[in-house]
Amino acid sequence: MDIGLPFMLDLTPNTLCAMLVVVAMLILASITQLLLRSRLSEDGYLELKQRINSWWVMVGVVFTALMIGPTASLIFFTILSFIALREFFSILPVRVTDRRLILALYLAVPLQYYWVGMGWYGMFIVFIPVYLFLLIPFGLLMLGETKGFIRAVGSYQWATMTTVFAISHVAYLLMLPAEENPAGGGVGLVIYLVFLTQFNDVAQYIWGKKFGNRKIVPAISPNKTWAGFLGGVATTTLFGALLAPWLTPLPWWLGLGAGLLIGLAGFIGDLTVSAVKRDLRIKDTSQLIPGHGGILDRIDSLMYTAPLFFHFLVYTTY
């Protein structure tokens, strides 16, 4: 749709509508927050306010980048991956001798998004899992410290895979041929994935709060219950089916599959970062997002849902 503005060229009416719905949900959240003011404690209210304000900022930044166009979106995802990778390295027990390799790994972030921007699928898909997989141990070898070698190789590879490789799949959705998806375009796919992933987190939280009883993995996360998990996954599956024909090339029954995948993978991603934090004995991965914690706390589910949804989509459609 060309509505005569220099930007928004990639937005279909459905996508624009989806964005407005998200903004409407935020307005609703802000109104609810104001109504709850008298019923909450001072601290509880402040925390809720911080959380909702942070949602406004996050949605504002993501939507602005998506609306300006693919280049702005790629720059946004590059910065997101950089901050996430830096956060991961900052909580990991990094050996001081490895600083040079760490610096080199930061340079992998713009490279990975460069492959995305070029639409060079082959390089995008092997650069980190194959080339960096082989280069990271080689780089550490050159630095000459063998104490803690295995742990260093494993943790740096994992950090790069989750924060750069996995997240770059969200950006590659923008590069898929738009004519295959007249309903939503590239931006529609991104919104479908990111919205369902975040929605799944919230749905699992609410189901757990309302009906949660039996804990599912008490050793890793005491707040996760069977009711939260099953209720959340069911809700996300349902919404996956409802939204698929509207924003993606998937028919509703494949949308059910995508929703189920996002529900399950989101849960696992969330737990994985929880386990990392348990291991390091920290509560949040940083203090970047007021009321939420770090970037990793926010994109933990997306690290799992993005590559899985991407390949599900490519396998079934493209």
Next chain:
Amino acid sequence: MSVIKRLPKQLFFLLIVKPVVYLLLGLNIYNKQRLPSQGPAILAANHNSHLDTLVLMALYPLGELHRVRPVAAADYFLRNRFTTWLSLNLIGIIPLDRQGQVDKEQVFEQCQQALADGQILLLFPEGSRGEAEELQPLRKGIYHLARSHAGTQVVPIAMHGLGRALPKGGSMIVPFNADVAIGEALSAEQECAPFMDQLQASLESLLAACITRRDARWED
């Protein structure tokens, strides 16, 4: 100091220091509201990296920067003409000669004068950057300095993570998040020993809250 004279310093922080601190590095700041905006005050921080001074100053809004005076090592900050100009004019350090070539009394006097002018001194009571981000024994000079001007509050600040971003002897900055934890102000209106104990205890408990420090025992 006139507004015109403050401008280069503000531009230096706006265009170089703040972008490096907030974009290249990232900060986890705890209890920022405890940072004193008025002197006479002493910020007592642990020392891991030459970035410590710049990071702490970057916490201040541009309009308050002129009040912050770091007491910093002359052998590093005054090592050549360029860094000397930078340190004295753009950062505003009070040079401390660790080799003892400059009269200690003179440094002490400069610090006292700064406190009398209502400025905020930035001091590293460990004396030097420690090894591997461990807290070194604190020196008592800070107590005597705080006593020298009535009403001086001493604010303990623990930092962690900058030793990885720019370690001792390192020449390039590698991006890492760093923690800056600000403690409650201490008063020096008491005996030396309990004051030093309080400062030590405060820095230790602040360090324990640092997100990036949980790795401390990994290499054991």
